[in-house]
Amino acid sequence: MTNVSVNVHHLTRVEGHGNIIVDVRNGELKECRLEIVESPRFFEAMLLGKPYQQASHITSRICGICAVGHATTSLRTSERALGVEPSQQTVLLRKLNFFGEIIDSHVLHTYMLVAPDFFGVGSVIPLAKTHTDVVLRALRIKKLSGDLCAMIGGRHTHPIALCVGGFTHLPNESELRAMRKRLVDARRDMDETVALFKTLDWPQFERETEYVSLTKSDEYAFIDGQIKTSDGFLYDLDAYRQVTNEKIVPHSTAKHASHNRESYMVGALARVNNNFDQLHPQAKDAAAQLGLEPICYNSFLNSAAQIVEMVHSVEESIRTIDELLARGIKPEEPVEVEVKECTGVGSCDVPRGILFHDYEIGDDGLITGANCVIPTGQNYANMEADMRALVPQILDRPEPEITLMMEMLIRAYDPCISCSTHFLEVEFVG
């Protein structure tokens, strides 16, 4: 009878610290879990007593990869609480910045973290010698997206110019025009990216689950909107706790979430599944080439969905810059804020999935309560459910291959472990 013991200590090529444990005795699955061993970070407690203006700068430090996502969610949370309406120019610039982060995060994940598995190497470094054009393309796209974010926020990791009510610094029109040209040139890199990834042999695996994302009536949602699930539910942001239902489990410093089933999935695949019709036509074409059509139940194809979103974001960045240039950049100050005691929920669908911030602000502008629900935390229960479903299907394979498949599965989720670990359910105090 089959005995398999997989114990991957500190999974590599993911953000943060996690262990994979699989134990099969006599062909029976005894143990199958993802241990989250990242040290707890307590960001919610750290926000207490801090001015709301600082919240976006503190929470961006949750994650170096999705710093723009955290900052934007934090700003929208404070703005919704305080009743601040940002200008149309601010809305457009934030969107453009967000597209930059989607491209940046997805190129990092698909090329640098996922692709080495398909080439049978341990990292992107040996690929620089064997597949130079692939690595140079990845670096080119990464540099473009990093520069796009820096043009708006000052730098990508931990943006500076984003603030409640607007921006403390604005890009000028010549910078926008130069960036537009580079984005147009990047279309070729997008075509070649799709051409490369459609040759990869994605593992065949399906497990039906519920997909959760933001949704909007007029666009493919990344910032604001309502919460949509593939099981037919629709919620306003304020009702996010009805979706997340988090609970603490002993083998993880991050909490697990469930809604209509034992688990749900968030991220690029969830967004593509839920909002496919609103993708840019080029992105739909990329999806067709990659064999991705809604509703897709193969978690490994989350990486393919990320490629689709990269194509979408390049096209939408160009369109957004055109709109900004047509309007002209106006030298406007951030919207004035009238401080009052208030509460608010904000949400963005950041690279790894739907993210919620929830603040209580006192009449002195200091934060008195904070709760944040991180994408990866919402995915843990689904990752474990996938692991339990996948292991019995591949039990006849050699142990190293099973180990690699489990690593690839978890990596496909693009887990941001250090993010998710900071954020567990809290009750508001005071």
Added chain:
Amino acid sequence: MSRPKVAFFDFTSCEGCQLTVLDALQTHPELLDAVEIVQFREAMSEKGEDYLIAFVEGSLARPADEERLRGIREKAGILVALGSCAHIGGVNAIRNRQPLEKVRKHVYGEKWEWFDAYEARPASAAVKVDFFIPGCPIDRSEFLEVVTALLLGRQPKIRDYPLCVECKLKENVCLYDKGKSCLGPIIRAGCGAICPTYGDGCEGCRGLITNPNINAAEDVLKEHGLSVKEIMAQMDMFGTYQMMEMEGVGHD
């Protein structure tokens, strides 16, 4: 001659400094020919245990972290603290102002004892740190400067004069004249005054210069109508650990 072996390690952090290292490698791929990276968990699967230079990102946030860091220290010829968290405790130390048990209960509720934690601290609280690269995140060119110096066997030179010097060279309008606050007068330069350049006051991520005049800086802030609470919030964003050390408040 064999290339020096280099390893990267992360403790409690956002891993943004290691991402900045990856960014630096994008523009300076020749570095990969000059060193051999034997461990970089965020980007590669290989794990070599033989290394000359260890770059350590992140704060120590629980007792077990110290043991791991001591193990790294024993193996490394040179240990470099990478970024605010490892250098001065960084944002993780914000929570040190609140009682630890309260912080743990706030986040984990009645299960608070399941997850170990202590007051967040920099690498130097547990081991000897040979060099540091300040900032949140680190500055790309400064990282390259330090690596170049180490490879040439020179002492890396980290600036020890206030940010205002660089801000003036950039010809920025002083943020105090715009009615905003800024920690530039007391914080270490080296980032090219990037925050003031993008319209936001310095938040102190690079730590205090060796002889800062904090009292005078506080007086200036007050002159501009800023409350003590706002001042402390600014100092405390990255500098809580340093501030508490100066106040003589223990961390154990």
